[in-house]
Amino acid sequence: MMTWIECGPEHLEAIRAIFNDAIAHTTALYEDEPRSSEFMETWWRLKQQGQFPVIGALDEGGTLMGFATYGPFRPHPGYRFTLEHSIYVDARFRGRGLGRRFLERLIESAQAQGYRTLIGVIDAENRASIRLHERLGFSLCATLHQVGFKFGRWLDVVMYERVLS
Template sequence: MTISLRPADVSDIAAITRIYADAVSTGTASYELAPPDEAEMAKRFSAITGQRYPYLVATAEDGAVLGYAYASAFRTRPAYRWLVEDSIYIAAEARGRGIGRLLLEALVKQSTDLGFRQMVAVIGGASLASIAVHRACGFRMVGTLNGTGFKLGQWLDTVFMQVTLGEGDSTDPDPARYPGTLFSG
């Protein structure tokens, strides 16, 4: 199966909503308890892409969306503007095929090219598959918060992983390279 990556667009919202709804309903990656509808997912998509953060989809040869990933603000205070958080969701029928890794590698590259200096993964439910994908892409463990969520009848831990992008904290950032409009100054 040939997998292609491309920027997500509004025509992908239905597929993105379906993939995320499954993750919310059956998994622990998201701590949401009720899946948002298409209107809410479109609003979230617009907020992320409106700030010019990268948002990607992985598609099959027939164009079916198999997964998606995006980078977004970790926190909105201005000093955090060089740090992004990644999010990756894969359709149930496409898991275990390396799609998450392809998406994450592309997301890391695009975020680096945009001038971001660090990327953090906030891994709900301490998912072993997500930890493995992040580790394969150079992320390192930076902490675990125990018992931070209660979902599907169980207490869940949250794992934090981090990877340095570009020059990281070895040089001062260049504000002219930051593409977003969320932060100024």
């Protein structure tokens, strides 16, 4: 049993824990330092100001299994209809199809808000995320070589786009 929610401030610590696990153990985020509570408060305020959803999924015990959100692709006015999205699933709940369900919800939300394009910026070695995006109609639009450095090695980024109908 799972419940979909719009995350609130009461979920920030759980969101921060998911972010910090991804920072420490994956290349989903090209960050080295854990995110602080202060960072998360600013992150939350910007989501609220921009009217960007933070969609969550709770298990039957009320544990946040993951979350998904989007925000501006770039800050310039000409990009105002383009979003960059992100999906993070708690390591304990991966492999259950949550990523797909989150991405489907993000697509629906972005369409309902009148946005035109969603962009996914993905570590080039993250085959699962790449397959997910391709299955939901995203196409490769860019490869950026050796733009990230983490865990002692250079990392490539791929960008996937979907024009919304």
